[in-house]
Amino acid sequence: MKKISTELENTRKTFSFFSRLKRNSPVDNGLWNEIEEALIQADVGVTATSRIIEVLQAKSKELRLSTSESILDLLKEQLKNSLQKFNTELDSGGDPSVWVFVGVNGVGKTTSVAKVANWKSNENERVVLAAGDTFRAAASEQLEKWANSCGAELIKGAEGADPSSVIYDATEYAQAKNASLVLADTAGRLHTKSNLMQELEKIVRVANKGSGTVTEVLLVLDATVGQNGLQQAKSFAESVDLTGIILTKLDGSSKGGIIFAIAEELAIPIKLIGIGEGKEDLIPFDPEIFVEKILDFQEES
Numbered sequence: 415m416k417k418i419s420t421e422l423e424n425t426r427k428t429f430s431f432f433s434r435l436k437r438n439s440p441v442d443n444g445l446w447n448e449i450e451e452a453l454i455q456a457d458v459g460v461t462a463t464s465r466i467i468e469v470l471q472a473k474s475k476e477l478r479l480s481t482s483e484s485i486l487d488l489l490k491e492q493l494k495n496s497l498q499k500f501n502t503e504l505d506s507g508g509d510p511s512v513w514v515f516v517g518v519n520g521v522g523k524t525t526s527v528a529k530v531a532n533w534k535s536n537e538n539e540r541v542v543l544a545a546g547d548t549f550r551a552a553a554s555e556q557l558e559k560w561a562n563s564c565g566a567e568l569i570k571g572a573e574g575a576d577p578s579s580v581i582y583d584a585t586e587y588a589q590a591k592n593a594s595l596v597l598a599d600t601a602g603r604l605h606t607k608s609n610l611m612q613e614l615e616k617i618v619r620v621a622n623k624g625s626g627t628v629t630e631v632l633l634v635l636d637a638t639v640g641q642n643g644l645q646q647a648k649s650f651a652e653s654v655d656l657t658g659i660i661l662t663k664l665d666g667s668s669k670g671g672i673i674f675a676i677a678e679e680l681a682i683p684i685k686l687i688g689i690g691e692g693k694e695d696l697i698p699f700d701p702e703i704f705v706e707k708i709l710d711f712q713e714e715s
């Protein structure tokens with residue numbers, strides 16, 4: 415897996431107000447307005463932004479902070495804390511463990527399955543992929559290519575097959591072959607279609623019936639859709655117990671602030687972030703590094 419680097423440049427740019435900020439400008443209404451505007455522009459969202467500013471103002475008053483530098487340090491702490499209350503570890507406690515990838519169309523589910531397969535295969539784990547997107551034949555072909563390039567095995571069904579049974583078969587196969595991890599791809603579904611959301615609930619239930627245990631249900635969210643991602647997360651969370659979020663396309667997005675909106679409004683940890691289309695373009699989410707990367711003063715010359 416990669417380390418955070420230039421891929422987050424766009425996100426850092428939307429927080430650029432902070433890099434233009436002078437270390438010792440006074441704490442006045444102008445400063446508060448600018449902080450508020452910067453957060454909203456970076457897609458932190460109105461609700462989360464108001465809450466963040468409220469807490470920041472109360473604390474800065476209590477601590478009698480008088481420079482922009484001290485306010486920014488406090489903001490960093492606060493943002494890190496909001497992300498750190500979550501456990502970002504992925505649970506491998508099943509035997510085999512089943513990780514189910516869910517989300518709407520085009521967010522990067524299949525690509526994320528491939529990236530995780532590549533990561534785990536590189537750590538010498540034996541990985542089985544389940545082609546649970548049986549809606550289109552092209553979907554399992556796409557996954558098959560990835561499986562070959564990652565050295566993972568693939569279990570697929572016929573087009574139109576019941577995704578639950580494909581995923582169930584994959585867990586039985588994994589058990590028989592002593593593979594420790596099953597990564598289950600699923601078809602994209604609109605969070606507004608209740609029959610499709612019920613199918614997800616069934617997928618998780620059936621996957622748990624065999625030898626495997628579903629230890630992760632990962633919602634894949636596309637960072638570029640901004641605040642709409644929040645609505646998707648809320649709807650999916652109503653149908654299945656989401657254990658984590660994979661936030662994709664942060665490389666092309668200036669909307670990294672959605673991370674704070676998710677943290678403030680939903681109790682679902684972000685576990686992985688996608689920073690490109692290749693199988694290596696995945697990084698574990700680290701709140702400390704993320705906040706340090708995007709919020710900083712410009713180097714003084």
Ligand SMILES: Nc1nc2c(ncn2[C@@H]2O[C@H](COP(=O)(O)OP(=O)(O)O)[C@@H](O)[C@H]2O)c(=O)[nH]1
Pocket residue numbers: 517518519520521522523524525526602634662663664665666687688689690691695
């Ligand atoms: N830039 C970028 N593109 C991505 C990322 N993840 C997925 N994609 C692209 O998004 C498109 C849809 O991905 P796919 O995995 O097929 O989405 P799915 O419909 O949810 O399975 C493809 O063109 C991927 O290459 C990412 O982290 N960054």
Ligand SMILES: [Mg+2]
Pocket residue numbers: 523524525547553599600602
């Ligand atoms: Mg797909």
